[in-house]
Amino acid sequence: MNYQQILNEIKSELSSIHYTGKVASYIPELAKIKPDKFGMHLHCINSGHYNFGDHIERFSIQSISKVFALTMAMSLLDDELFKRVDVEPSGDPFNSLVQLEYENGIPRNPFINAGALVISDILISLLKEPKKDFLNFIHEITGNTDIDINPKVFLSEKSYSYRNAALLNLMKSFGNIKNDIETVLDFYIYQCSIAMSCKELSTAFMIYANGGKRLFDNEQILSSRKVKRINAIMQTCGFYDEAGEFSYRVGLPGKSGVGGGIVAVHPGQYAVAVWSPPLNPKGNSELGMHALERLTTLTGLSIF
Numbered sequence: 001m002n003y004q005q006i007l008n009e010i011k012s013e014l015s016s017i018h019y020t021g022k023v024a025s026y027i028p029e030l031a032k033i034k035p036d037k038f039g040m041h042l043h044c045i046n047s048g049h050y051n052f053g054d055h056i057e058r059f060s061i062q063s064i065s066k067v068f069a070l071t072m073a074m075s076l077l078d079d080e081l082f083k084r085v086d087v088e089p090s091g092d093p094f095n096s097l098v099q100l101e102y103e104n105g106i107p108r109n110p111f112i113n114a115g116a117l118v119i120s121d122i123l124i125s126l127l128k129e130p131k132k133d134f135l136n137f138i139h140e141i142t143g144n145t146d147i148d149i150n151p152k153v154f155l156s157e158k159s160y161s162y163r164n165a166a167l168l169n170l171m172k173s174f175g176n177i178k179n180d181i182e183t184v185l186d187f188y189i190y191q192c193s194i195a196m197s198c199k200e201l202s203t204a205f206m207i208y209a210n211g212g213k214r215l216f217d218n219e220q221i222l223s224s225r226k227v228k229r230i231n232a233i234m235q236t237c238g239f240y241d242e243a244g245e246f247s248y249r250v251g252l253p254g255k256s257g258v259g260g261g262i263v264a265v266h267p268g269q270y271a272v273a274v275w276s277p278p279l280n281p282k283g284n285s286e287l288g289m290h291a292l293e294r295l296t297t298l299t300g301l302s303i304f
């Protein structure tokens, strides 16, 4: 199959689509990103790299970091982790508070903000230097030690984090947050402000496509049992109240972020990342979803 030709076709098809999405503005620093940025990077297990556009430019990974945080927490703790966060789709927006009240402060899954905040709390309790260890984990799975946060995005989100503070306060009232709220918020926002390119993200997500092994040296990072579970959570919960739509249109486990990135994996075949900042009303990259839908249609390679 000529993957580069397929990517070129996706690029030309999408250049004529009139998008209606808006770049995220509730984190002021993200609103400065040009809406016409667009890149895609496909990393195939057997045949290497294919790409187009702004695929080596770094952008704010935002909620894509929730997959790395869950991976770290699952490598430190076993099933007891899931007493504090569930694995069910929420059907609600990423920053919603409503379900938490009914469900006694136990978030529906680790990929909505409430769930990721619980994971941050767990990591703070277990790690010596949470920020350093988190960044080191990303360096380990990408083999790239200069990946870092964007300090402007970090500070920008810190000054507008009222909803995440509300989620933390509510969960703390139910006893599901052990550390102090400022510390958890700070670490959570730190993770979200990491900047990576589509190329780097497709390398990082290769562990989920390759049975838990880094592709570049075959080192086992995560057991295949844990990979199965993380991919299942990405499939059912990776896109908030649009997880069903993504599954139906694209047919891959994946995760999005409000920076406009989406990463998806086809276990045994490839990891792919796409970046286009304008978001649809559910907070997922409008053109990113479209590009991935075309990829699985044109290659015939979805998991279904």
Ligand SMILES: NC(=O)CC[C@H](N)C(=O)O
Residues within 6 Å of the ligand: 061, 062, 063, 064, 094, 095, 113, 157, 164, 189, 192, 256, 257, 258, 259, 283
């Ligand atoms: N969906 C996202 O990417 C949200 C992440 C963002 N940092 C927030 O907490 O609001």
